[in-house]
Structures are given as C-alpha cells and as structure tokens.
Amino acid sequence: MLKINNLHASVEDKVILTGLNLEVKPGEVHAIMGPNGAGKSTLGYVLSGRDGYEVQQGDVSFKGEDLFEMDIEERASNGLFLAFQYPVEIPGVSNMEFMKESVNATREQRGEERLSATEFLKKAKEACNQVQLPLDFLKRGVNEGFSGGEKKRNEIMQMILLQPSLCILDESDSGLDVDALQVVANGVNSQRDSTRSFIIITHYQRLLDYIKPDFVHILADGKIVKTGDASLALRIEKEGYAFLGKEYEGASA
C-alpha cells in the first residue's frame, strides 16, 4: 500500500522529518504517536502533498507508484485520504455539493459513472447518520460554524463516502468527549477491512482503546524511533516518553 523510504522533509526551511521509514500493508492499522513537535502532522501533510512542505530526500511509493509524481488531487482520487486536525471552513459551499464533487472526482478516476443526485443523497444520508450528525449538516456550508467535534465527525463522514484505500487521521480524537470519540472510532472501525489501511496520528492512547492498532510507532525528532504493538501505547500512557531517553523526560504523554 504505502512504502516510505528515508524521508527527509522541511517547512519554511525548518527540517522536520529526518529519515523516516514506514511500510503499511493493505488492511493494517498503524498508530503514530510522539511528543509535540515530533513531526506527526507534517507526515500527513507531506504524504497528501500540501504546498510549502518540501521533500529533501527519500521516496514514497503508494500502490506501487511514486507518490511525489502525483498532484494533491491525484493522490486523493487514487485513494489517499487525510482527515484534517483543523478542517477549514468554506463559506457558501454546501457540504452536499462539495462531497458530491469529491466523490465523483474519485469515481471518474476509477472509471466509474458519476453518481446521480438521488443515489448520492442516499449514500450521504447513510454516512451522516453513521457519524450521528443531523441531516441538515449536508445543506450547511462546509465546516461553516461547526463545532470542533462536528468538524471531526464531518471528516469521518467524508472518509466513509469516499471509500479511500489509505486513511490518514491527523489527531481526529483531539478535543472530543467520550461519546464523540466513540462515534469517530466506530466510523473508522466500520471501514476496516482486508484491503483498506489506516495511519492514525494521535497524541493520546485513548483513541487506541477503541481502534485496535496492529502497530504502534513512536515518532521523535523526525524519525520513527520505536515500533511495537498496542502495548507500546499503553506504556507511553503510563510512563510518558521518558524511556526514549533523557531529552524526552519532560514531554507529556
């Protein structure tokens, strides 16, 4: 699915990733944890192709192709989905028309027919119910006036509609209460199958109580410094990042 080899990347001349390696196979769930400023969000942005994130070195293959050869929207319609930590508002553009365009762009890429308005509406309603957002959220402007939790659920709804093959969740749990967290987790779990992979970027172990990861990686200083199973996350919860070495002692879990 995804193979990251020795990735070095920077933002505004500040080096953030310094030789990151990661392989994600179909059906796997990888959690990436790490102290603040380790480069977790940067990884998501680099993979999705955000402007301003410069790749200095290394390569990434996505479904066997060179990821860096693709535009942002090509990566998206090829099945790479990033759930944003802070989704932006687009006033006046309804969630409905936005997602319809988005879904159809992906379908076109796959050589499928565009969905009719009725077909799309049916799917959208299902997804909306699944993340427990009232149906009028489909009519409202994209993220316009949504609360933090509503924005996160809106991201998961889009993920469900788009049926991507690789989902990167950037702190989709931050700022959520237990109920909302469960909604997000259920949304993700409902999408798990043998072909779809997940990268879950999180600061807290909490989300991993609900979404069981196959691997847990610790990202520090721009590279993965430790890899384990779900028990590694629990250890961080208890001990913080101190066991990584002296310099992380103060870092909060």
Next chain:
Amino acid sequence: MSQWLTQVIDDAKRVDDFLAPMRQQALSKLQTQGWPHARSEEWRLTPLTSIKERTVEASSVAVNYIVPQIKGLNPIDLVFVDGVLVTNLNDIRLPTGLSVHALSDAPSAAQTKITALFGHVKPTRHVFGLVNDAICQQGIYIEVDENCSIDTPLRIVNLATKDCDAHTRALVNLGKNSQLKVIEHGSGSAASFTTAFAEYAIGQEARLEHYRFAFFTGAAKQVGGSHFSLQDKANLNSTLVAYGSELSRLDVDIIHAGEHANAKMNAIYLLAEGEFFDLHSTIEHAMPNGTTEENARGIIGDRARAVFSGRIHIHRDAQKTLAELNNRNLLLSRRAMINTKPELEIYADDVKCAHGATVAEIEEQALYYLLSRGIKRSKALVMLNFGFIQELVNDIDNENIRTWLSPMLSERFASMEVK
C-alpha cells in the same frame, strides 16, 4: 479664487525664513489648484463659504486668557493664544532626552531636522495644509532622543479668544525606541479662524500616545490635522474628541511607512445645536504586516451636521495587513444630519480588511431589557447609545484624561435633548 486665499497668498510671499523652499512649493501648489471646487470629493460637504469670503485678520498677543486644565495630568504646556506662542520655552524644565524649539528660534541642527519633517508627513492634497505650510511662523519642534521614555505628557494648546487668523504648527520627532505622550488641545469660541497642523514621525519601535481635543465651539472656525508616519514596529495610540462649531474640520493621516507597525485610533464627536464637524481619516498601508484599528463614534443632536470619511488604502506591497474601521452614529433629531463614507481601496490580496458604518443601530435585546424596566423608549435609546461613546472613553489609557473627559461628555450629552 477666494478673496481670503488671494490675500493669504500675498502675505505668504513676504515670509522669509529657513523653510523658504518648502513654503515656495506650497505656494505654487496653492496657486495652481486654487480654491476647492464645490464638487471636489474632499471638500464638497464642508461649508467653506465663510472662509472664502473672509478678510484676513492679523493676530496680536492676547492679554487675557485661561488655559483649560486637566486635573492631575500636570503636563508640560506649550500654549498658543490666537496663533501666537505665549509660552517662554526658556522657562520650562524639560526631562532628559526631550527637546523643544520654537520654529522661529530653532538652532541650525534642529533646522535641518525640521526641514526633513516639515510637510513630509502631511499629504499635499489639503488646501489649508498648504496654507499653513506657506504662512505659518508660529510653531514648535519637539524631539525625543532614541531609547528615551518621557513620562510627563506634553500638551500643545491652541486657544481662540478673538476674531483673527491663527496658523500654528507642531512637528514631533520620536527617535528609535522612544516613548512620548502628546495632547493637542484646542479650545475657544471667538469668531476666529485657526489652522493647526501637527506632523509626527514615529521612529522604529517608538510609541506615541496621542490625544487631540477639538473643543472649538460657537463661531470659532478651525481646519487642521494630525498626521503620523510609522516606521518598523512603531506604535500609535490616538484618541480624538471633538465638539462642533460653525466650521470644524480635522484630517488624520496614518501612514505605515515601516513593517509591523500598529496603529489604533478612536474618535468621538458630540455635536449640539447648529454645530458642524467633519473628520477625514486616511490610513495608508504602504508596507507589509501592519495593523490598524479605527473606531469613530458620534452623536448628532438638534440641527447639527457631521461628516465622516474614513479611507483605508492597502498598497500592492502591504501584504498581511490587518485593517479595520468602524463608524457608528446616532441622530437625535429630525434636523440633524450625518454623511458617512467608509472607503476601502485594496491592491494586495493577502490582507484582512473590514469596515462598517451604522446610523442609529439599536441592540434590540438591550433595548427590550431597558423597556421592560419601565424606561421610556427615547430615553432608553439615548442610554444605550451614549454607552457606545462611554466605551471609547473607557478605552483611554491615561486615567487623568479619562476622569476629566467622562463627566464633561456626559454633561454635554445630557444637554442635547432628544427630539
């Protein structure tokens, strides 16, 4: 051409001092552009007829005058009476780092600095600014040294006690990383005509706390301006409070000549009877990353008329500017009138700019609350709306000025009957 302007130009030709080259430029501009056209955007709403037909009355030293006091402020006062500087600069003690010179008596080192500042901050489009450039010999130059913070406020007072033409000028230079408080205080009701202009060059990281009180009333006519240029990271906090008179017009220009400068300006006008007041403000963002916040609020009673023009101009290079301007007005009578025009002129795309203007905006919920407590509708409206003036008074940094202004404004407001 106006009779008054023709005479002023003749008189100005006889002025000869170290500012001669600048005076000459102003004169030739005056001669080419002449008296403002009745339709000119800058002047069409300002009643200039009384000046146009006026006969020039030379000033003379006044004998009796009272300088208005602001309790507890204890400023260094520089007093002009009917356009003549009456403060003997040798008598005042100045804190270290602060120097003050009369234009007529400036040492040659100061003359060089004056020449560099005179007419360089104030835009040349202003006809009475040009008059002042050409003819004004009563003025002061104030300078704060680099890294000096002056605690004692400086007050420049303009008093109008008799029918004459008065032209005064203030030039203020704030060195790098310096701090200064300046109050321009105008007062009087005699049938005079005053042009009082001030130019401020605020150096890098310097801070200016500025006040302009335009308390000319009755037959006193005044046209003047305060003009500011801000260097990198300079900071301006200005408060303007005005009453109206037969003719009262102020122009404020804030020029962001350096990056990361911050400007804040609040303006209050309370107009009674047949008063007129006209405020033109222009914010020029010429450099990136500047911020400006301007709030102008006025209450216009009886037969009074207010004009507000607030322009924000974002130049091509001024990316990442944040600029906001808001003007709120309340009319108290059927014969009162307001013309307001907030303008945005924007040539850079990555900026956040907003302006707003309202006339008699009511906060429905607050109104309902007062009505439900048995307060009469007309009274409730006034209470709510004086609240928005009070808000700006409360925003004033200097406590002495706040305590002085607050009761004075509410008293004036109380006398402005709601009809």
Next chain:
Amino acid sequence: MSEQIEQALDRKYEAGFYSQIESDTFETGLDESVIRRISEMKKEPQWMLDWRLKAYKTWLKMDEPDWAHVKYPKIDFQAISYYSAPKSMADKPQSLDEVDPELLRTYEKLGIPLHEQEMLAGVAVDIVFDSVSVITTFRAKLEESGVIFCSISEALHRFPDLVKKYLGSVVPRADNYFAALNSAVFTDGSFVYIPKGVRCPMELSTYFRINEMNTGQFERTLIIAEEGSHVSYLEGCTAPQRDENQLHAAVVELVALDDAVIKYSTVQNWYPGDENGKGGIFNFVTKRGICHTNAKISWTQVETGSAVTWKYPSCILKGDNSVGEFYSVALTRGYQQADTGTKMIHLGKNTRSTIIAKGISAGNSNNTYRGLVKMGPKADGARNFTECDSLLIGNKCGAHTFPYIESRNPSAIVEHEATTSKVSDEQLFLCRQRGLNPEKAVSMIVNGFCKEVFKELPMEFAVEAGKLLEISLEGSVG
C-alpha cells in the same frame, strides 16, 4: 497557489463571433440631423423629437463624469454610428418565419433559440440586435392576460400616452451625461406594461447584441407595473470580439405603482477586451426604479463582461413601506474595470432596502463597489442593510468599496459592512485533498462566495450565471 487560481480564471469569450448580416448603418457622427433622422426613421411623433433635441442640447453642455474609479481613453462621440439595423428589418417581420435565418442562427449560437416551441417554457424574449428590436416572442399569449411586451418604438405608436407619461419620469433627460446622450439618440429597447392586479404569466426577457463595428448601442427600457401587479424581467447581452472599444449607454426605467413587484435580473456578458486590455465594451448604464406605496423593486445583476462598467441600478423608495433590493456579483479579470453599485433613496416611512454586493477581482483588473444610501427627513422607521464582500485573486488587481451614507432621520437605521478576503491556501488544499482539481475547487469556492446573490436569480438565469462563472474558470492549469 494563487498562480493556479489565476490560470484557472483564464477563459475564452465564447460569444465573440461576428455575424455576416447586411445592415443599414448610419455614417459615424452626431449632430441634430442624426437625431432627426433617427426620429424620422421611426416615424415618431413631434413631441418625441422635441424631447430628444432638448436632451441633446443639455448633453452638449454637460461634462463627462470623472468620479468613477475607472480609466479609459476619451470617447470620440463623432466616431460612433448611432444607428444600425439588419437590412431585413426594413419591414419589420411579423413572425419568426420572416426573420433573417442568419439572425436566428446567431441567437442559436448564443444558446437562445427563438422558436417558441424550442424555448424554455415560461420565458418570453424581446431581441434587440444593434439598434433595433428584431422580434418579440409569445406576444399573443401575454396579451391574453393584458400584458404588453413589445419594442419601445412600437409602444410609441400603439401606446403613446403611456410612453409620454412615464418616459423620463424616473431617469430625467438631464439626469447624467450618459443618460442625456441616451435620451437624445436611443434607438430601441423593450416596453413592458402589466395591468392592475395581474401577475405576469411568464418571465420576460430581452437579449441585447451589438454586432456591427463602430456602432454604439443606446437602448431604453421602460417597465410599468400597475397597482398590485407582478413581473420578473431578465436581461442578457453579448458582443463580438473586436480591438476597438464600443459604447453601450442604456437607460432603464422601472415604475412600480402601489403594491406592485418588479424583479429585474441582468446577466451582463459584453465582450471584456482581450488579455492585454485591448477592445471591449464601455458599459455606461443608468438604471433606476421608483416604488410607490408597498411596492417592491429587486435588482439582481451578474456582471462578468465589459471593458469598463459604470452602472448603479437604483431605487427611489417614495411610497411608505416600499422595498428596494440590490444583489450583485461583479467578476473582473484581465484589464477589466468595474465601478458598480446602487443608490437607495428612502423617502417614505418604513421603507426597507437590502444591498448584497460581491466583487471578485483577478488579473490586472479593478473592481469597485460604489453605493449611496440616503435617508430623507420623512423616512421614519426606514432601514437599510448593506453587505459588500470582495474576493481578491492575485496581487495585481484591486478591490475597492466606496459607500456613501447620508441620514436625516433619527429613527432610520443604516448598517453597512464590508470585508475582503482571498481564496485561502487551506481551502484550496482541503478541496484538492478531496480529489477536486484546482479549477473545480476555485469555481466552487467562488460560487459559494456568490451564493447569496445567485439564489436571487430566476432559475433559468441562475443556471446561466453558474455556467458563466464555470466558463470563466475554465482554462489550462499547469
């Protein structure tokens, strides 16, 4: 990313073709004899000629306005032809079968089929080609309900009293420089009369096309809505692509008598000039309506064309409780300049007005909102709300807001808000991360920005306006 947005905004002008149609065109130049000839060709009554000549004399004494935020070369009024009509129009065709097929093809190419059976049901069209009205469709059906929809030349003969009573009653002959010129030389335009209590059974529409070279188009539209009547009127316009500037100086007058409602929508797509700012239409238009008691006039405009636009559709809210609305989208790119807005003059009690103006500037263009809200001394309880939003794309363009507010009534409330924004990188990134290409993303964001205005357009036009923006945003993206 703004580079990509700018590229996305590059577009072709699709209505820029020229039709080979034989025309009778006056030689260029303007003097009294030209005005007499226009009047004579139209067999006008003496009073109409006198009216024109008075307007001409006033115009000669007037100065071209220079207060707008636009720059253009001085117009040579002697280099313009003031009349041009297809030869086939010498005898006005009575039905579509008699219309020059090349003319019909022109309109088909523009997406406006004129055969009634092919048309969108529910829209009657008056076609103005250069200086004359070519044909008006669905007349019979409209006349069943007493609605008159014909060219103004025809109205002058059939309903002289109505024309005489209302022509110039809202926009006086000497109102402004371009209105005075129009009053002197107007050649045709549409006339609409809705009788008392009648709800016009279909949308009325006029489609303006300038075809000939060196001609100016000076049309005049007059809409009278009697007490309690309703009408919705649409206006569209295009012109061939030429290197020379051409002048369009129209006057539109709306009269909404007690309780009447007039909705007037425009999609303006005159040729905007090429990518270097060469050519294009000068669109100097005076549009104004008067509202009597309880009446309502609503202006909606989508302005994407013209090299220079100077246009302020306005409402005089004379009657108590009358309502004025102005909804506008103005998109400028290349070297286009638009100075547009509205005037809301509140005279009556409890009058209400709403202004929503959206300006989008790209390329080297300048886009200005200019508006006046005036509360008269008798406008007790009057209320205005104004919102002006500008969207800047790239940093070679300009977006300006000049609202004038004047109030003389203590119980009147005026609220004005203006903001400016850009298509943010974050928005573009979110759209692209969801698989949309930059063109689609920009067009979606811009459409969202304009939504409040588009929802005011009649259905048929909303689709056209949406498409127009789509076309505007089509182009190569690297």
